[in-house]
Amino acid sequence: MSGRAKKPAAPRKKANGYKMPAPIANGEVIHDTIMKKKWRIGPSIGTGGFGEIYSACDHDSSPKGSNYPFVVKIEPHENGPLFVEKHFYVRNANKDDIANYMKSKKLSSLGMPTYFGNGSHDYKGEKYRYLVLERYGKDLWSLFKECGRSFPTTTVFQLGLQMLDVLEYIHSRGYVHADIKGANILLGLKKGTENQAYLVDFGLATRVNDKEFKPDPKCAHNGTIEYTSRDAHLGVSTMRGDLEILGYNMLQWIIGELPWEKVLTQPKKVQEMKESFLKNVRSNISKQDSQVPDALIKFFEYINSMKPKDTPDYNKCRSFFESYLKSEGKTRTSKLEFTPSKKKSKTKSNASLTEDAPIQNANGDAPKAKRGRKPAIVESSSDADENQEPESPKVVKRKVKRKSTEPSVVVKVKKTKMTPKATPPVKKNHVNTATQTSMEKPKNLKRSPRQVSFDSPVAAIIGDNKSLRTRKDISANSSGDIFEDSFEIQDKKIRPKKRLLSDEEVTVKRVVKKKVTTMKPKKTASTKSWKDLPTVVNGRSPPK
Template identity: 70%
Template sequence: MAGKGKKVGAPKKNTNGYKMPAPIPIGEVIHDTIAKKKWRIGPSIGVGGFGEIYSACNHEGSPKKESNFPFVVKIEPHENGPLFVEKHFYIRNANKEDIAKFIKTKKLSSFGMPSYFGNGSHEYKGEKYRYLVLERYGKDIWSLFKENGRLFPPATVFQLGLQMLDVLEYIHGRGYVHADIKGANILMGLRKGTENQAYLVDFGLATRVSDKEFKPDPKSAHNGTIEYTSRDAHLGVPTMRGDLEILGYNMLQWLIGELPWEKNLKQPKTVQDMKESFMKNVRSNITKQYSNVPDALIKFLEYINTLKPKDVPDYTKCRILFDNFLKSEGKSRTSKLDFSPGKRGKAAKQNHDTDNKDNCEDDSKETKKRKENGETTKLVKRGRKAKTNETPLEIENCENEEPDVSVESAKIVKSKNKRKSSEPLVVVKVKKTKLTPKATPPAKKNHANIATQTSVERPKRSPRQVSFDSPICEIIGDKKPLKLSKENESVNSSGDIFDDSFTIEGEKVKPKKRLLSDEKVTVKRIVKKKVTTTKPKGKSWKNCATIVNGRSPPK
């Protein structure tokens, strides 16, 4: 009997632990049993952290172009959880009637809450998937941010801030927090009339506002995208004021290009501490480091610091801050969104280019004058001085200017007059002669061999020092030095090395111990002996004497 075959196209696990869905071919039809609708899968748009996103259309239509796919389908395996959370959030909060009522109440011309069209389950090649059908949108803000040199004009930043405030007020009023606001989750409208409206998507981390007492939850600590995570979310408790704080971090990044803690994103605790320090004194930290941050954003971040964990933010107050700045810039919330870099950056670049051009023109004019006068010039590298026969001249080549003198024909003239003295230079030639080595003299008859002197015969030695430069060593202590006979009064003692044996007598004297007192104390110790009984071993032929002597055992 054959074994059980492996499923074709089984989903693989992603690095974050979620299973990724197997690729679904174009034209696959999914069924919404509740709404009784059918959707046809189109080309893939992208892959997220837990699933894949496809373009889609109604099954009844037959589009030939990609632009005719007005929907997106987010698909993930049933084992994953984020799409389950997002699906239920849309079911409860993306009702078209509720959205229309909010737009009418706030008198909005457009609104950045996504439209929901359906959800359900789909089985493909033996694997069960969960899917969600939404409206299709255009580019995300993060892609536009990178395309424009990581910088947005201030007016565009505050326009986006106003649009996100509207969405946050709506979902907070429904009892939810988003907890993951970032450029990658803000998409531009694709339909006609929505080109200047940004939509907040991806509610995979959306949670209900907690009614309990504010208490840190280590299990949920540092949830979200680490560079934008609020201080409350770092503690594991997402809040409404935390959503505003996340929006403030995004706006700050769009204005200055980079957040202060972006180099430490691999260390969540370090990022948390840096945010705490930054928000403790927002105004001084921003004004010291950055010069182009509007005061409206600083006041917005300062207002967030005044909120308590369970407070409902004053959205009207925040809108007034943003609206007033836009009026000062001659813009309004309905103005066209311009994502190109600000005029300041362009003007500075143009001034820098014109300055370089003027410098190049001045240098070229100077070189022409020197050519007409017959003066010679030479090329030098930046930072070095040119040296000529007449007057030293320093010339730097411009990028677009051809050199007047070729490098090969330029003569390198070394300066001989480095001294500042007016006295004439005198050249002195020194002839070096090699000395022939002299032969070493022969050894004298009564020459003292210093290498074999004993430590007794060496003068001015410490009485406690021991010498090991000779085989004959003597421990010097209280013992008197040896007396030499008249016959052997020579300092050289190398002949003693060949004696058969040597005896060194010495006495070790132990120092007497001093008693602290004359009292005698008797100490009694009781020692218990352990009695172990061993069983007598049986006799074996191995223990016989014959085996010990190396003979064979008796037969």
């Protein structure tokens, strides 16, 4: 009997609907027919929004360990983002074009990634599109979270200058990036490029719109929502929009959080908050964080003065950032530091010594505090006695200004340990813990609110002993007294008194509110009732 054949597993899909590629084995070789090169795929180093990223090397080389010098971005052929990015790199990321631009601008480095190859590859019956790029280091978003969501302000402006250089190059080629964010900015990995940031991921890169500025609802809110520019919220990507996106990133790196991050699921609400924020950017930024440098506020104000189709004045924007760095003693080529600056903590004034202030011993060290004990104090006014070793570790010193010219006198005060007074022995069969000595008490005993400090148990009130003996289900200690755990009730034989058999009337006088009442038992011809018994006196009745 043959079983049913298993259906092939459905391809993985991201939340955005893009199909994810199946895992590709290490050592798989891909052929670049255009560049006439072979690439060998290494371990996966991450996934993007539409595909997977693998480390890679030349087929003929053998990298040591995990030091692969390239990356290969792979996506199923039916996806679209890598197709857009591939064509952007082919047109704008040529190694010679980048070198010529850097020479014309007199730049020693530029954060524009270099393109090395692309093509199609078949793997287990599936067709994939791939792109080969240089490998870079850590991304800024990971560093931002590791640094407690804060970068040093000088580092933020250094990164801003580097991104302005990249944006100027991209815009000069007729493109806008439209998705600038920390996750798409990587640090250099090669020696000498550790302080250079590279802008990657051109999946949303579009041509600069030469036509009339007109909102496009189909493309509204494109990009990463927290950084999307006001123009992109309307569906149009612009060069001034790229500057605005960069400004939002810089603001977040300084203050830690953008004002609209709590409503990111509502794009229209985010759009309204951004428009309101930039209408009066100076006052709004000052309300949120007064530590934001004026250079960033001027950058936003310049963006507000631009028209949708204006080409940015990059030199003017650089002047804002460079002037701030100069005031802080930094330059654009300074080392990038990602450790957040420590904020000055408020310190208490040491003008006068108090009991809470630390007291130094003779060696200048603070004495170790002992639980439940306060160190004795030695008053001294001369520095000659500071180096003397105290006879007891309990003796410490405190400096006090002296007005007298007489020689100082060191007074040593020792706190003697008092011997506790002996407590009388506990009575037999008495479990009251309140009268025990400290040596007899268990160390981990927690005092119950029901414990009392009686030195002797409360006398038991014994009623009808005969009836108690006949009922085996009732113990001698069956009382619901709240102090039942502080004493024991013992059965005690009591010799009964002589029974009164007289039928004479008995008159008992009891004082109740200064009145005398007379009680007479009734006589009946029937059997005797409890009223015919002798009167209860002093809370006890004679036994039968």
